[in-house]
Amino acid sequence: MAKWMIANKKADFDGIAAKYGISNITARLIANRLINSRETEKEDCTLEKVDEYLNGSVSMLHDPFKMADMEKGARVMLSKIADGVKIRVIGDYDVDGICSSYILVDGLRLFGGDVDCVLPDRIKDGYGLSIKLVDAAIEDGIDTIITCDNGIAAFEQIKHAKEKGMTVVVTDHHEVPFEVAKGDEACADSSDIETSEKKEILPPADAVIDPKRAEGEYTFKEICGAVVAYKFLQVMAQIKASETEDAEFNELIGRFFTEKIIFAGIATVCDVMELKDENRIIVKESLKRIRFTENKGLKALIDVNSIDASAMTGYHYGFIIGPCLNATGRLDLATRALSLFFAEDEAEAATIAGDLKSLNDSRKDMTKEGVDAAIEIVDKEAKTGELPKVIVLYLPYVHESIAGIIAGKIKEKYYRPTIVLTKAADGGAKGSGRSIESYDMFQHLSACKELFTKFGGHKMAAGLSLPEENIEALRSRLNNECELTDNDYERIVHLDMVMPLKYASMSLVKEFNKLEPFGAGNIKPMFAQKDVKLLSGRILGKNKNCGKYRVSDDSNNYFDMMYFGDMDKWHEFLRDRYGQSAVDDLYDGRAYNMKVSIAYYPDINSYQGRESVQIVMSDFT
Structure with missing residues (x-):
């Protein structure tokens, strides 16, 4: 299970809230994102910094000279x-x-x-x-x-x-x-x-x-x-x-x-x-x-994915637009995506955009197959002993273009630095690595660079090529020289505060839009609530990879709750605590006295013109 860390940063929340017409909760969220350490609280969260966070403009960009x-x-x-x-x-x-x-x-x-x-x-x-x-x-x-x-x-x-x-x-x-x-x-x-x-x-x-x-x-x-x-x-x-x-x-x-x-x-x-x-x-x-935008290609890519351009968020960039562009470099040629942006004819732009979406759909299927194969190898190895400190997998028949995606998913599942290698078309092995916060992958690969024909990257990710006969040497070197401890492998979930579900009102959740765009370094607001009662549930998704639940708090307020994480781990947790029959009852709508503490963020669900607050669980204990 992950270790939950509740932010305990201090600032003039009431003053910030009053000046910008926001709730004290939102003021706390802003402070959590601005303050880097206890020692620098006053310098990091001045009204000037808050104003820049909320109202920053291109005039504030740094001097390129x-x-x-x-x-x-x-x-x-x-x-x-x-x-x-x-x-x-x-x-x-x-x-x-x-x-x-x-x-x-x-x-x-x-x-x-x-x-x-x-x-x-x-x-x-x-x-x-x-x-x-x-x-x-x-x-x-x-x-x-x-x-x-x-x-x-x-x-x-x-x-x-x-x-x-x-x-x-x-x-x-x-x-x-x-x-x-x-x-x-x-x-x-x-x-x-x-x-x-x-x-x-x-x-x-x-x-x-x-x-x-x-x-x-x-x-x-x-x-x-x-x-x-x-x-x-x-x-x-x-x-x-x-x-x-x-x-x-x-x-x-x-x-x-x-x-x-x-x-x-x-x-x-x-x-x-x-x-x-x-x-x-x-x-x-x-x-x-x-x-x-006046770019016909970008307009076409937005349209083919049925996105409302007036309501786009960082999510649409990172999980819809970006993967379509990336798919060309993975399964075709990246010049196809570049030609989309240079397209001057709307019909041509629409054709290219459709091709990009189709390529991305194919990439998703290939990725799932690769991840399943990788999990099978790691689980088999784990049964014979402990997980390696650094996971190095050789999947020769996986398309080399999706090695990085697979490495990222394996890293997330096992919370280990992970390198996935495939057989390169020009001989040898080629792959990508994804790391955890406590492991500088670029630094450690630099220490054994003589094993590679080519490599590069940064702390959290890397790309590399090497002769097949060097794979085992790489695996041994990285694991033998790895100084990570058990504490380093404990996933840390950073939470903003403990907030009862009843405070997640429609107006508050809409106020959180002031904190957009969300993404790396500016995550969605994340809260903790203990003793959330599970009442009923359904498993959803083509691959049965998410769940929807009816839940209530200790004040008998009722909410819909979604979970998009590792369903196997979630079910294992429930079975260990309550038994298989209780899990069966949950999905039959007959759950009794099943309570969990959750890490969550509140979201707005829009359906047939009606809006309601729903809870999205990110972790549980």
């Missing part, structure tokens, strides 16, 4: 455009790569650039810039490559491009590769990394723009590749505006940034960036403006 090499790279690109050379954008095959490529290509063309774009084939090319893509650019007469959402780890590839006389500008947001030294000797033991000096390994490009570089004064490092691309074009625009006055261009560029922040917001959510600081502002602006 403070990012290392930003102005240098912008001037290089403006010079190349002036020279009329051929420029190629090389992005990535995920949502961030697709959106950042679209932003860059459309923006550079607006500046007059002779620009095309190549997104790597996930199967044939792998992640990011490759020697093959560099050589193809040379054959096509390309003078300048600009990367987006990749490039920071492409040292050899960029070195090759430079040796061939090319200009290269890197725009990326991933972790900067590093060497670790302790004294004069290399440090191979990952346990010594924190106490050792890290030396960044930057690719030999003409400009390397990445907010995670140690150099530079950019204050918020957790932006996605599309935001880096967006800010790169902002710097180009400011430089051009300072050198020439062109009213017509300035009007076009203003409309450009108004439209493209929509795509920067989509990428921010789908790349799971924390919705704090300027990320929150960007996503909020994106959701506000998407109903007015």
